[in-house]
Amino acid sequence: MARPRMFDEERALDAAMRTFWEKGYEATSTQDLCAATGLGRSSIYNTFKSKRDLFERALAHYIDTTTATQLAVLEDTRHRAADRIRTLFEIIIDGETEHRAGGRSLGCLTVNTTVELAGRDSATAAMLERDLARRLAMMRAVIEEGRRDGSVTSRRDADALARFINAAIGGMRISSQGGADRAALESIAEVALDALTH
Amino acid sequence: MARPRMFDEERALDAAMRTFWEKGYEATSTQDLCAATGLGRSSIYNTFKSKRDLFERALAHYIDTTTATQLAVLEDTRHRAADRIRTLFEIIIDGETEHRAGGRSLGCLTVNTTVELAGRDSATAAMLERDLARRLAMMRAVIEEGRRDGSVTSRRDADALARFINAAIGGMRISSQGGADRAALESIAEVALDALTH
DNA sequence: CAAGTTTTGTACTGACCTATCCATAATGCT
DNA sequence: AGCATTATGGATAGGTCAGTACAAAACTTG
Numbered sequence: 001m002a003r004p005r006m007f008d009e010e011r012a013l014d015a016a017m018r019t020f021w022e023k024g025y026e027a028t029s030t031q032d033l034c035a036a037t038g039l040g041r042s043s044i045y046n047t048f049k050s051k052r053d054l055f056e057r058a059l060a061h062y063i064d065t066t067t068a069t070q071l072a073v074l075e076d077t078r079h080r081a082a083d084r085i086r087t088l089f090e091i092i093i094d095g096e097t098e099h100r101a102g103g104r105s106l107g108c109l110t111v112n113t114t115v116e117l118a119g120r121d122s123a124t125a126a127m128l129e130r131d132l133a134r135r136l137a138m139m140r141a142v143i144e145e146g147r148r149d150g151s152v153t154s155r156r157d158a159d160a161l162a163r164f165i166n167a168a169i170g171g172m173r174i175s176s177q178g179g180a181d182r183a184a185l186e187s188i189a190e191v192a193l194d195a196l197t198h
Numbered sequence: 199m200a201r202p203r204m205f206d207e208e209r210a211l212d213a214a215m216r217t218f219w220e221k222g223y224e225a226t227s228t229q230d231l232c233a234a235t236g237l238g239r240s241s242i243y244n245t246f247k248s249k250r251d252l253f254e255r256a257l258a259h260y261i262d263t264t265t266a267t268q269l270a271v272l273e274d275t276r277h278r279a280a281d282r283i284r285t286l287f288e289i290i291i292d293g294e295t296e297h298r299a300g301g302r303s304l305g306c307l308t309v310n311t312t313v314e315l316a317g318r319d320s321a322t323a324a325m326l327e328r329d330l331a332r333r334l335a336m337m338r339a340v341i342e343e344g345r346r347d348g349s350v351t352s353r354r355d356a357d358a359l360a361r362f363i364n365a366a367i368g369g370m371r372i373s374s375q376g377g378a379d380r381a382a383l384e385s386i387a388e389v390a391l392d393a394l395t396h
Numbered sequence: 397c398a399a400g401t402t403t404t405g406t407a408c409t410g411a412c413c414t415a416t417c418c419a420t421a422a423t424g425c426t
Numbered sequence: 427a428g429c430a431t432t433a434t435g436g437a438t439a440g441g442t443c444a445g446t447a448c449a450a451a452a453c454t455t456g
Contacts, residue, residue, distance in 0.1 A: 002401035003452045024314055026224030030444060041445080042404055051444065104317040114376045115313045116222055119302040125377075132376055154392065160385035163373065167386045170372035171365030178312045178330055179323075180361065187358035188365045191393050194352065198392040200432035201422040228414060240434055243415065 009047060012037040017058035021109045022101050024116050025055055056123065062109045063131045070135070074142050081146030082196055085139075085165060089189035092169055096176040096185060105176040136162050146196065154198040161196060168192040207245060210235040215256035219307045220299050222314050223253055254321065260307045261329045268333070272340050279344030280394055283337075283363060287387035290367055294374040294383060303374040334360050344394065352396040359394060366390040 019028050019036040030051055034041055048054040073088050099106045106112075110128060118125040139162035146152030154161060172185050180188075217226050217234040228249055232239055246252040271286050297304045304310075308326060316323040337360035344350030352359060370383050378386075 002454065003403045004454085005403070006452095023318070024224065026222065027314075027318070029442080031442090040403095040405055042406090045445065046403070102317055104323075106317070107313060111372055112313050114372060115305060115310050116225075118375060118377075119300060119304070120221070120225070125302075129377060154389070156385070156389050156392070160389055163378065163382055164386045164389035167366065167369030167373045167390075169369070171367070171369030174309055174312060174368035174372065175361065175365045177316060179316075179327060184361055187354070188362045191352070191354050191358055191362035192365075194354070194396040195389050195393040198396060200424070200430075201434085202424090203433070204422095227412080229412090238433095238435055239415080240417095240436090244433070249414065 005043075007037070007039055007043065012039060012044075012047070013054075013058055013061050016054055017062050017109070020055055020058050021062070021099070021106050021112070024112060026116070052121075056127065059109060059113060059124065059127060063127070066108075066110070067131060067135060071138055074138050077145075080149045080151040081142045082151035082193065084142060085146075085196070086189070086193060089169075089172075089192070092172065093182060093185045093189065096173065097182055104179070105173075107173045107177040108170075111170055111173050132166070136166060139165055143196075152196045154196050156198075164195060165192065203241075205235070205237055205241065210237055210242075210245070211252075211256055211259050214252055215260050215307070218253055218256050219260070219297070219304050219310070222310060224314070250319075254325065257307060257311060257322065257325060261325065264306075264308070265329060265333060269336055272336050275343075278347045278349040279340045280349035280391065282340060283344075283394070284387070284391060287367075287370075287391070290370065291380060291383045291387065294371065295380055302377070303371075305371045305375040306368075309368055309371050330364070334364060337363055341394075350394045352394050354396075362393060363390065 015036040015038070016033050019032055023032065028051075030041065030044070033039075033044060033051070033054065037044065039047075044054065048057065070088060070091065073091060074084050076084055076087075079087070096105045096107070110131060113124060114128055118128055136159075140158045143152055143158040143161045143165075147158070152161070156164075168188070172180075172188050175188060176185055213234040213236070214231050217230055221230065226249075228239065228242065231237075231242060231249070231252065235242065237245075242252065246255065268286060268289065271289060272282050274282055274285075277285070294303045294305070308329060311322060312326055316326055334357075338356045341350055341356040341359045341363075345356070350359070354362075366386070370378075370386050373386060374383055
């Protein structure tokens with residue numbers, strides 16, 4: 001009935017996500033987004049309402065893919081809870097090693113957005129809060145499983161341990177963006193895991 | 199010999215620092231800086247070469263004041279090493295509780311800048327790296343003292359523990375910006391300290 | 397093949413951005 | 427007082443920003 005799209009919306013979203021991830025929201029111009037996606041301005045504004053809207057969808061895309069793979073690891077009941085958390089750390093370190101630009105890690109779009117936008121954009125903050133709540137809930141559940149399977153012996157309550165693991169992940173991402181290499185990140189992860197068996 | 203300045207350069211720097219801290223580098227306009235400092239554009243550009251230069255000096259100002267008070271705590275040999283680290287955590291939590299805007303913590307300008315600029319501005323990255331190296335060195339020294347005074351019993355090497363503590367601090371700041379309240383931050387700190395006595 | 401509908405490229409808009417220019421004001425020194 | 431020097435305010439420049447308008451292109455369906 002009408003002219004079809006010349007591009008794949010998901011691929012465009014992915015390219016936009018990558019750009020926001022690399023440069024941050026403010027430093028990314030709509031021209032950058034055109035260049036990264038290969039689309040013209042019209043196509044972008046025809047498909048997405050605004051730069052903000054595109055960003056929010058890119059962030060949602062990031063959250064969906066990233067949190068999904070992380071939750072899959074945490075739900076893998078073939079391994080003991082503490083080992084699943086160790087695997088999660090490994091995956092995160094792999095990601096930090098993999099996603100780089102200009103010799104530096106890009107960190108995590110969720111963390112970066114928490115820093116850059118959460119304080120000023122309530123819609124974005126709400127997205128991040130939902131994701132955080134989901135990850136904390138899952139982590140609490142894993143901690144409790146660990147308590148049962150014996151791999152978590154700390155007497156701290158599950159909520160505190162979950163928040164701690166989450167903070168440790170954030171800290172590793174900041175360390176990575178600050179220049180820490182793989183070995184440094186691995187040592188941080190090892191020490192963090194010690195706290196679970198205190 | 200000439201007309202004197204109507205303003206205190208240090209106060210202006212402090213106001214600029216606060217603005218960059220709240221909004222980030224990119225989202226802060228030179229007009230914002232005029233409003234925050236109370237200066238006219240001429241005075242700003244007469245005193246500082248550019249927005250970037252003003253930012254770098256504001257960041258240096260932040261690093262000087264913040265790192266100085268933190269190092270003072272870590273050097274206070276009246277207390278055992280682990281207690282000094284606990285006090286450092288408390289100071290950081292106080293700071294997160296204190297420095298807020300719009301109901302949200304501002305986090306730490308050093309962390310925020312690592313996220314927003316370190317990947318794209320090598321001069322800024324160099325400043326952050328120097329500060330990080332200094333803090334890690336001090337933390338290593340404290341860990342080693344803790345080993346001697348018995349307050350740190352973990353067998354992990356001092357470098358790993360230092361990096362871990364630093365990452366934990368970063369993670370607490372991200373958590374705070376993500377909405378964690380004081381109780382949550384305190385529980386994260388407690389768990390992190392567990393790792394030192396593993 | 398033609399009508400109808402959507403996409404796409406180009407040009408454009410008005411606002412805001414960093415930075416500078418210049419005239420005027422305000423001081424210290426002689 | 428008068429001169430040299432610096433600070434300040436206001437206007438302005440030139441560029442980039444997000445977003446829009448519009449016409450041509452491209453496709454589906456009848």
